[in-house]
Amino acid sequence: AALPAVAPAAAPGAGRAPRAGAEALLCDLFAAVLGRSEASPDDDFFLLGGHSLSAARLVTALRSRTGVELPVRALFDHPTPARLADALERVGGLEGPGRTAGAPPLVRRPRPARPPLSFGQRRLWFLARSQGEDGSYNIPLAIDVAARLDPAALRRALGDVAARHEILRTVLPVEDGEAWQQVLDITAAEPGLAEAHVREARLGERVRAEAARPFDVERETPLRAVLFTVKPDPAEPGPAEPGPCGAETVAPVRQTLLLVLHHIAADEWSLPPLLDDLAAAYAARLDGSDPHPPRLPVDHIDFTLWQQDLVTARQEADAQFWRTRMRGAPEQLTLPWARPRPARTGGPARTHDFGIDAELHQRVKALARRTRTTTFMVLHAAFAATLSQLGCGDDLVIGTPVAGRDDEALRGSVGFLINTLPLRTRLDATTGFLDLLERTRDDDLAALTHQSLPLERIVAEVNPPRLPGVSPLFQVLFAVREEFPDRAVLPGQTGRPRLVATGAAKFDLQCTISEDPATGATGQLEYRTELWDAAAADRFARALLLVLDQVTAHPERPVATTPTGAGGAVAAPEPHPVPATSLAELCAAQAAR
CATH class of the missing domain: 3.30.559.30 (Nonribosomal peptide synthetase, condensation domain)
Structure with missing residues (x-):
């Protein structure tokens, strides 16, 4: 209470107006990437919630708008629009020598008859062929609800999601020893929805078993769904029990929707847009209407072809860096405390x-x-x-x-x-x-x-x-x-979606x-x-x-002085009395033993 009054800090975006040119453009890009209505020249990107991924998005957005290629670290060293604009001016400004040479744009493009796998897909396909599928590259996501979902609407919503994201209806057949991406028509590849009734005590076991079940990526589309309905255990009251004055008390319905994707078609950053699309599609289907989301800027095959060009354009510099x-x-x-390593991975x-x-x-x-x-x-x-x-x-x-x-084209x-x-x-x-x-x-x-x-x-x-x-x-x-995000994907949802081991x-x-x-x-x-x-x-x-x-x-x-509290992390040598002999003789005797 004795401290002097302190004026409140200016709200983000409340500073001076930006100068025309690079500073004004960077203010717009800061706001767009961080999801704000505006940003001022002196707003710090990281204090506004920026991180490594959003920093990379800002650098890509700048390249898309101007053709200027900045390293990500430039934003860390100059985290405000004003300072970053000054840094740009020192290397020639928006029209200077920092302009991109050879970085291809990510756009839709003509497709070959057999679109190749992306680099990451090729690695997982090779592992599956050489070691066999074991579910280690499954991505299982469970959503718990305290309500009864409409299976027909949910099944159609899953089809809507697969129609929007063609990678979810893609199989990887092999011809002449090479796998390729074959996109199936949605009428032939709509994801199924299996339904199962399970006792409470066995729910976790059944979910884990389904989560670990392998995919056959050459013949099977990479998304499957199971809707588990929890049945009361024998000791619990049944679904309808007499209540006071003869009224029936109905036990609440509990369900778990398990979505399992193969990593060859998705990653964890894919899950938020997938859940957003599923939520919108299910709401529309419950309402009896067709969802009409805008078409994605690019599909996975466009990304694959672009990635090959990008790697070719940057191969020499990147390879030299990593070597x-x-x-x-x-x-x-x-690892500490590790047992002897088996002669296989996984x-x-x-x-x-x-x-x-x-x-x-x-x-x-x-x-x-x-x-x-x-x-x-x-x-x-x-x-x-x-x-x-x-x-x-x-x-x-x-x-x-x-x-x-x-690239902004990949965000959704x-x-x-x-x-x-x-x-x-x-x-x-x-x-x-x-x-x-x-x-x-x-x-x-x-x-x-x-x-x-x-x-x-x-x-x-x-x-x-x-x-x-x-x-x-x-x-x-x-x-x-x-x-x-702490928002419901499905009606009656309890808690956030959760990844299953x-x-x-x-x-x-x-x-x-x-x-x-x-x-x-x-x-x-x-x-x-x-x-x-x-x-x-x-x-x-x-x-x-x-x-x-x-x-x-x-x-x-x-x-080195930081304690870990992990007793026995590094075994302490057992103390021994020192005999009247030299250290060299002790070492020689120990080596001989």
Whole structure:
């Protein structure tokens, strides 16, 4: 109460009017990309809610409007329209030498008789052919409702979604040893809706079994749906029981809609537009009308053909970057407490969930704002620090997915558009977390600048040794995702849609942080059960949380002094009395033994 009155900060967009030219254009682009009505010249992109993905969208929007190609890091270094416009002027302005040479536009284009697979699709198709389908690349999404859905309307709505996104009615037949994308007519490929009645006690088991059931991508379209209706358990009252004064009390209906997509046709960034389209289509079908969404700017085959041109245009620079970046990188990362590795990749997996409370999540975001980074970069650096502190070494390669949706034409698309990048982090005993974070920021931005080279091409260019049971380049994946929007997709929906674990591992360890601005964040570890057990997963989660707590409270301290609280992480040597002999003789005797 004794503090002087402070004038409220100006609302976003409330600053001075922009200067004509680059500054005015950038204000418009800031507002459009961030979903705001306006932005002023001095508004900070990241304080307005920007992150790495939206930064890439802004750079792409600038290229589409002007032909000027800016690296993503330019926005991190100059985060306001005024500062970014000044930086543009220093390299020649909108008409200067920064104009794009050879980056193809993403538009509809003529199709060959047999459209090829995208790079990512080719990798998953090869894995399916060589290892067999096991459900590890399924994307199962469950929606719980406390109402009775209309199966006929739901079935037609699923058909509407498949009609809009042709990748959902695409099969991958093989001719002359090569798979290609064959788009089926909607009348022949409308997704089915299976219905099942299941006891409450068996619901989870039935959902997980259906979630893990493999697809035959050569003959089967990549979307299926099952509507589970929960029956009361025998000990529970039936659907109609006598109530007071003879009235009947009807037990509420509970249903779960499970949508299962194959990763070869979709990624997690595909799920929000798919759910939006399903919600609109189901509402229209319940109303007895046909949904009429606007046609998508491009389809998945257009993306595939564009991606080939893009990779060709940037191949030389991207390949040189990754060869240099990964030179001398370790061949594998061995997890703490891991059992001997089997001579194959994949295998069964389990998950371990943990929470990041709202206060700690706010500290992560505050540190990101203070250091001109993103929450992903802070969490990535803390994850790497945890692995290092638990004995994984000081040179780590961690994989991370990038959305691949920089172009505005792809924002509402369903498809396998992501790429996965190997992010290399190097630490030493004296590295403070602020220094590590700055290094992580530079490394992550450099990788994003060269993200157009597909993972399989990166592996080919780096050409690491192939080891039995070891995924090339990286064996641990780290990802940060936003929670699904807190709005109902279906009438009577309870809670957000939720991803279902398939029980099959893609990597030794996958850590996914899901952010929710209101409640903090949640984390999930998916681990190979042949390498880890539940106790190891719990110890790692606790260590990660303790490291996050420490580095956000004391970011200037050396990472090597950060406690993990994971007792037994690195086995302590057993003490022995020292005999009257030299160290050299002791070592020789030990070696002889």
